[in-house]
Amino acid sequence: xxxxxxxxxxxxxxSADESWGPHMDExxxxxxxxxxxxxxxxxxxxxxxxxxxxxxxHRFPQDCLRLIDA
Amino acid sequence: xxxxxxxPVHETILRVRGEIESGRLAHPRSRRIAEEILDLLNDVAxxxxxxxxxxxxxxxxxxxxxxxxxxxxxxxxxxLLDALSRQREVFQSHIETHNCASGDCVRLVPAPCQMAxxxxxxxxxxxxxxxxxxxxxxxxxxxxxxxxxWVCGLVCTRPCEFMCVRGRLDKPISIKFLKAxxxxxxxxxxxxxxxxxxxxxxxxxxxIGAGPGGLTAAYYLALKGYGVTVFEELPMAGGMMMIxxxxxxxxxxxxxxxxxxxxxxxxxxxxxxxxxxxxxxxTLKSRGYDAVFLAIGAHASFKLNIPGEADxxxxxxxxxxLRRVALGDHxxxxxxxxxxxxxxxAIDAARxxxxxxxxxxxxxxRRSRADxxxxxxxxxxxxxxxxxxxxLTIPKAVHGAASAVRGLECVRAKxxxxxxxPRLFPVPVEGSEFTIEADTVVSAIGQRIELExxxxxxxxxxxRRQTIQASAVTQETSLPGVxxxxxxxxxxxxxxxxxxxxKRAAEAIDRWLSGIPQPTMPPVPVRRRRVDWIEVPAxxxxxxxxxxxxxxxxxxxxxTFQQVELGYxxxxxxxxxxxxxxxxxxxxxxxxxxxxxxxxxxxxxxFGFLSFDRxxxxxxxxxxxxxxxxxxxxxxxxNDAIRVVDRGxxxxxxxxGTILNRERLERCEGCGAVLGPRRYLEYLQKxxxxxxxxxxxRLLCQACARRESARMHTDIAPV
Numbered sequence: 123x124x125x126x127x128x129x130x131x132x133x134x135x136x137s138a139d140e141s142w143g144p145h146m147d148e149x150x151x152x153x154x155x156x157x158x159x160x161x162x163x164x165x166x167x168x169x170x171x172x173x174x175x176x177x178x179x180h181r182f183p184q185d186c187l188r189l190i191d192a
Numbered sequence: 193x194x195x196x197x198x199x200p201v202h203e204t205i206l207r208v209r210g211e212i213e214s215g216r217l218a219h220p221r222s223r224r225i226a227e228e229i230l231d232l233l234n235d236v237a238x239x240x241x242x243x244x245x246x247x248x249x250x251x252x253x254x255x256x257x258x259x260x261x262x263x264x265x266x267x268x269x270x271x272l273l274d275a276l277s278r279q280r281e282v283f284q285s286h287i288e289t290h291n292c293a294s295g296d297c298v299r300l301v302p303a304p305c306q307m308a309x310x311x312x313x314x315x316x317x318x319x320x321x322x323x324x325x326x327x328x329x330x331x332x333x334x335x336x337x338x339x340x341x342w343v344c345g346l347v348c349t350r351p352c353e354f355m356c357v358r359g360r361l362d363k364p365i366s367i368k369f370l371k372a373x374x375x376x377x378x379x380x381x382x383x384x385x386x387x388x389x390x391x392x393x394x395x396x397x398x399x400i401g402a403g404p405g406g407l408t409a410a411y412y413l414a415l416k417g418y419g420v421t422v423f424e425e426l427p428m429a430g431g432m433m434m435i436x437x438x439x440x441x442x443x444x445x446x447x448x449x450x451x452x453x454x455x456x457x458x459x460x461x462x463x464x465x466x467x468x469x470x471x472x473x474x475t476l477k478s479r480g481y482d483a484v485f486l487a488i489g490a491h492a493s494f495k496l497n498i499p500g501e502a503d504x505x506x507x508x509x510x511x512x513x514l515r516r517v518a519l520g521d522h523x524x525x526x527x528x529x530x531x532x533x534x535x536x537x538a539i540d541a542a543r544x545x546x547x548x549x550x551x552x553x554x555x556x557x558r559r560s561r562a563d564x565x566x567x568x569x570x571x572x573x574x575x576x577x578x579x580x581x582x583x584l585t586i587p588k589a590v591h592g593a594a595s596a597v598r599g600l601e602c603v604r605a606k607x608x609x610x611x612x613x614p615r616l617f618p619v620p621v622e623g624s625e626f627t628i629e630a631d632t633v634v635s636a637i638g639q640r641i642e643l644e645x646x647x648x649x650x651x652x653x654x655x656r657r658q659t660i661q662a663s664a665v666t667q668e669t670s671l672p673g674v675x676x677x678x679x680x681x682x683x684x685x686x687x688x689x690x691x692x693x694x695k696r697a698a699e700a701i702d703r704w705l706s707g708i709p710q711p712t713m714p715p716v717p718v719r720r721r722r723v724d725w726i727e728v729p730a731x732x733x734x735x736x737x738x739x740x741x742x743x744x745x746x747x748x749x750x751x752t753f754q755q756v757e758l759g760y761x762x763x764x765x766x767x768x769x770x771x772x773x774x775x776x777x778x779x780x781x782x783x784x785x786x787x788x789x790x791x792x793x794x795x796x797x798x799f800g801f802l803s804f805d806r807x808x809x810x811x812x813x814x815x816x817x818x819x820x821x822x823x824x825x826x827x828x829x830x831n832d833a834i835r836v837v838d839r840g841x842x843x844x845x846x847x848x849g850t851i852l853n854r855e856r857l858e859r860c861e862g863c864g865a866v867l868g869p870r871r872y873l874e875y876l877q878k879x880x881x882x883x884x885x886x887x888x889x890r891l892l893c894q895a896c897a898r899r900e901s902a903r904m905h906t907d908i909a910p911v
Binding site: 124126127128130140141143145148153155157158159160165166167168169171173175176177178179180181190 | 197293295301304307308309310349350351354355535559562563565567568615616638655656657661663664665682683685686689712713714717804805
């Protein structure tokens with residue numbers, strides 16, 4: 123799944139990626155909007171930017187994200 | 193979904209309130225102390241506490257501990273002292289930022305736009321200052337968190353607008369362009385000024401890289417009184433803003449003017465100085481720099497890795513092309529150009545080629561249009577200007593002769609699933625080879641950081657993505673006193689993210705040099721001011737539309753580097769800012785809607801924007817049709833976002849300044865006292881009808897009605 127700007131996503135699980143920090147656990151279950159996908163080459167390994175409702179904008183590995191119905 | 197962590201301030205308030213209400217604090221003196229503590233805690237939760245509050249609470253807790261006759265008092269004292277000690281950071285954050293990130297302290301819930309901004313700019317405040325025509329004050333508010341309001345007003349990826357609640361109603365507020373307008377206006381009026389600098393601390397910080405991250409760190413460190421020198425390989429400041437973003441999107445003067453503000457603060461620049469070649473960590477230490485911030489960006493490109501790529505000088509990297517054009521070399525790279533890639537850099541390279549005079553520019557992208565990662569607006573503008581697109585096209589080889597490119601051999605792709613996963617991958621279609629005739633091939637398939645300049649930094653940790661490993665909270669690296677941020681840490685990202693990282697780094701460097709412990713959580717955005725809301729009728733609020741951005745005419749867009757987006761006229765800016773829903777005041781808790789619908793049975797508030805996941809229809813004008821002005825919504829609003837006031841013979845219901853309903857007030861025919869609007873009186877009459885008639889054809893207050901009733905009774909049964 124390539125993510126696109128403006129899509130609504132859920133942080134549905136913890137990622138094993140090294141970029142996952144301990145403070146990010148509280149984002150699990152939260153919903154947000156993709157604000158800056160990998161704008162270069164749709165790399166599934168790229169960190170992509172998500173604005174989480176009420177929790178700020180952060181970069182996440184893609185394996186912890188899933189699309190939610192609009 | 194994991195339960196969100198509750199706010200420690202809120203939890204402490206609940207505990208103290210519970211103890212008071214339970215009656216366990218038997219001694220009157222203990223109860224009084226607990227009530228005083230509760231008042232102070234409420235100050236913290238309401239954003240009106242000062243720096244002395246935690247100390248005062250601790251002092252009262254010590255007094256409470258002295259009540260040894262009743263175990264509840266020392267127990268509560270221990271709880272308070274423990275909370276103040278363990279959660280000092282959170283208490284301090286409430287006092288300093290006037291925001292509560294958990295949302296439990298309802299007065300301090302930040303607006304979604306502010307929370308979304310990687311730099312944490314107080315968006316509602318500056319948007320409303322712009323609505324009031326106070327542009328210089330708006331810029332002052334923005335620059336507390338972002339020293340580049342004009343740059344960001346033109347090129348920000350605007351996460352704030354994606355989270356804008358107005359977008360659930362129609363279209364988000366045009367926050368980005370409002371910022372650009374205010375910056376331009378303030379600069380032209382000479383009211384764009386630096387805040388005062390703190391006294392010189394006698395410490396020096398070296399910033400490596402004059403991009404958005406490095407410059408931001410330099411700005412905030414200079415304001416804190418540090419001597420800052422920025423080392424930059426290029427001959428000018430700006431980094432990727434200068435050499436990666438074409439001038440038709442971001443004029444050089446915009447960057448120069450905002451960088452000049454840093455020079456005014458005393459930030460010094462050493463241009464033409466490459467880290468790892470002209471200067472290194474040891475040299476900087478020996479020259480007296482106490483800390484270093486690495487913000488070198490991601491300026492190297494990935495290779496296409498296809499035959500012929502290295503054989504022809506006409507196969508060039510998009511970043512290199514954009515850089516040389518930004519540095520003033522405006523020669524066309526060729527007549528027929530193929531740009532490989534589908535991101536923003538590919539689009540920028542293609543549009544730049546058109547402006548340099550290339551006759552035919554084609555973007556070859558291996559996926560479909562829908563998969564293009566570039567911004568939709570950028571793609572549309574490129575198409576308008578004449579850039580061609582070849583989708584589902586995989587480059588296979590560069591062909592040419594006599595050191596000249598003749599074409600790019602490609603193969604058609606189809607999108608297929610692999611390993612039963614949901615992601616589609618482009619796979620070559622056998623036998624579908626074709627050649628795009630071209631004399632220049634531009635590769636735009638991504639950037640990476642240049643590792644070479646950092647190779648000698650022993651002990652610096654790297655991520656598996658070949659970026660510098662740094663804390664997302666403090667930007668600290670594995671080397672003491674060395675911090676890093678921007679694209680060098682995140683990989684290619686956005687200007688505003690780099691600005692956010694630069695600001696965090698400046699705060700962390702200041703703490704490190706002052707011997708203060710570093711935070712463990714990302715900073716909470718700071719509410720800079722509380723601006724009164726602007727009164728707007730509901731019909732106006734609903735019918736104001738986001739303006740279209742006027743664009744330069746197509747002929748000039750194809751031939752010059754003039755700015756394409758021309759900016760809004762002033763009246764459009766002021767109107768646009770008035771569309772703001774003031775989400776810094778309304779928390780969208782929905783209590784008003786629930787009480788109106790469920791308790792009163794009226795259902796006059798059609799606030800479909802309350803839900804993030806499934807917003808429903810919103811019409812602020814509906815309220816005037818149904819509302820009885822009972823005030824139940826206002827009474828149940830935890831943040832005074834809804835108000836009912838009597839003014840000029842009318843009762844007004846407003847929500848964050850939007851007048852939802854107004855009705856003429858009826859007065860008592862006997863004494864002239866205000867009774868309320870007729871709809872409300874009718875509602876009361878309907879509700880009390882089973883008990884007995886309230887109105888007998890005359891509008892009377894309770895006292896007059898009682899007198900009237902007594903007189904009637906006397907008439908009927910004279911004493």
